[in-house]
Amino acid sequence: MSASLxxxxxxADRLWRDIIETARFGGTPxxxxxxxxLSEEDRQVRDWYRAALEEAGCTVTVDxxxxxxxxxxxxxxxKAPLGIGSHLDTQPTGGKFxxxxxxxxxxEVVRTLNDAGIVTDTPIxxxxxxxxxxxxxxxxxxxxxxxxxxxxxxxxxxRTDAQGVSVGEALDxxxxxxxxxxxxxxxSGFLEVHIEQGPILEAEGKTIGVVEHGQGIxxxxxxxxxxxxxxxxxxxxxxxxxxxxxxxxxxxVEALALELGPNxxxxxxxxxxDTPSRNVIAGDLTFPVExxxxxxxxxxxxxxxxxxxxxxxxxxxxxxIKLDTIWRKEPTHFAPxxxxxxxxAAEGLGLSHMPVVxxxxxxxxxxxxxxxxxxxxxxxxxxxxxxxxxxATPSDCxxxxxxxxxxxxxxxxxAPAS
Ligand code: HGY
Ligand code: MN
Ligand code: MN
Numbered sequence: 001m002s003a004s005l006x007x008x009x010x011x012a013d014r015l016w017r018d019i020i021e022t023a024r025f026g027g028t029p030x031x032x033x034x035x036x037x038l039s040e041e042d043r044q045v046r047d048w049y050r051a052a053l054e055e056a057g058c059t060v061t062v063d064x065x066x067x068x069x070x071x072x073x074x075x076x077x078x079k080a081p082l083g084i085g086s087h088l089d090t091q092p093t094g095g096k097f098x099x100x101x102x103x104x105x106x107x108e109v110v111r112t113l114n115d116a117g118i119v120t121d122t123p124i125x126x127x128x129x130x131x132x133x134x135x136x137x138x139x140x141x142x143x144x145x146x147x148x149x150x151x152x153x154x155x156x157x158x159r160t161d162a163q164g165v166s167v168g169e170a171l172d173x174x175x176x177x178x179x180x181x182x183x184x185x186x187x188s189g190f191l192e193v194h195i196e197q198g199p200i201l202e203a204e205g206k207t208i209g210v211v212e213h214g215q216g217i218x219x220x221x222x223x224x225x226x227x228x229x230x231x232x233x234x235x236x237x238x239x240x241x242x243x244x245x246x247x248x249x250x251x252x253v254e255a256l257a258l259e260l261g262p263n264x265x266x267x268x269x270x271x272x273x274d275t276p277s278r279n280v281i282a283g284d285l286t287f288p289v290e291x292x293x294x295x296x297x298x299x300x301x302x303x304x305x306x307x308x309x310x311x312x313x314x315x316x317x318x319x320x321i322k323l324d325t326i327w328r329k330e331p332t333h334f335a336p337x338x339x340x341x342x343x344x345a346a347e348g349l350g351l352s353h354m355p356v357v358x359x360x361x362x363x364x365x366x367x368x369x370x371x372x373x374x375x376x377x378x379x380x381x382x383x384x385x386x387x388x389x390x391x392a393t394p395s396d397c398x399x400x401x402x403x404x405x406x407x408x409x410x411x412x413x414x415a416p417a418s
Contacts (some may be wrong), residue, residue: 062178095390199383209377228283251413
């Protein structure tokens with residue numbers, strides 16, 4: 001909490017209005033949001049966001065991966081801005097809050113500083129990171145990953161979706177391949193507000209999660225090649241059934257996560273059978289796998305266990321299994337000084353709070369590898385997210401934005417405009 005501005009607060013109604021207004025870009029009949037990255041709906045919300053930021057006096061630039069940066073000048077222009085923001089894309093059956101809450105909270109902080117005539121010492125930079133969700137293009141957190149140097153821009157621009165469209169082509173299609181080199185916009189730190197996407201804050205009755213760590217993540221892309229043949233006339237012992245092999249891998253992923261838990265999770269969320277037919281034994285399919293855990297050693301054990309199990313299944317079933325690691329992010333440790341700024345802001349505002357580990361991945365994970373970073377969580381109803389039922393309350397959203405406001409004031413320094 002900034003000692004000099006204890007009563008400064010964001011405009012909660014204006015924030016909630018923006019949440020409801022932006023939910024119409026890709027809004028679904030069930031009340032969710034389908035706003036896949038670099039889709040027409042993403043273009044619409046990006047245009048809306050750019051206009052709102054420019055109206056709030058920011059200078060907006062776009063880099064070669066479509067990351068958006070909106071700089072609000074500070075007293076000391078020689079200082080790299082403090083970054084605040086999140087992402088505007090959603091899952092196919094996403095909700096109204098995942099990502100967009102952090103993006104709108106950052107916009108609301110800028111508007112509140114404007115209304116109060118406050119100029120921070122360090123400039124502020126509102127950020128929208130491309131393809132945080134990783135649903136249309138893998139990996140997740142693609143834009144922030146390119147910005148942080150986790151993967152090369154060329155590699156990321158070449159990633160393709162299920163229809164073979166590349167990131168570069170999709171950026172061009174919506175006019176968001178910016179000419180600013182990726183990484184050119186320097187930042188001195190980063191703060192991100194996000195719904196928890198889990199049940200802990202609600203279960204503990206806390207309003208604010210002070211995020212100290214983020215899980216490590218590994219993403220794989222797999223392919224199983226067996227032999228397609230007649231479902232009726234092929235004896236069981238002669239089959240090379242790719243789908244039966246995958247079923248063993250699904251259960252192996254689950255068993256490894258349970259065995260190496262309780263802080264480990266493993267998921268196979270998709271499978272594509274090549275020329276599927278109910279009376280043909282599946283001969284060729286592709287599938288993703290992901291593991292997550294806050295413990296680096298367990299992450300490696302999950303990986304090694306999966307590789308060993310896949311090798312055994314392939315040999316026993318006489319199928320070919322190719323499993324490539326396409327993305328690996330070691331567990332994230334946020335910066336103590338930024339965590340303290342978040343905790344101090346929550347305490348100053350008299351908000352109940354607790355330390356949490358983030359189960360979900362976030363752009364802040366990549367930013368944390370290059371600048372001091374922390375996150376602010378607020379509860380979501382029943383901990384549900386990546387689901388059209390995703391919900392949060394206006395007061396919790398406002399609380400998260402107020403903690404962001406006061407953490408920004410603490411980190412960026414402030415004095416009323418002269
Ligand atoms: O996968 C994640 O954790 C994030 O929602 N992209
Ligand atoms: Mn998110
Ligand atoms: Mn998400």
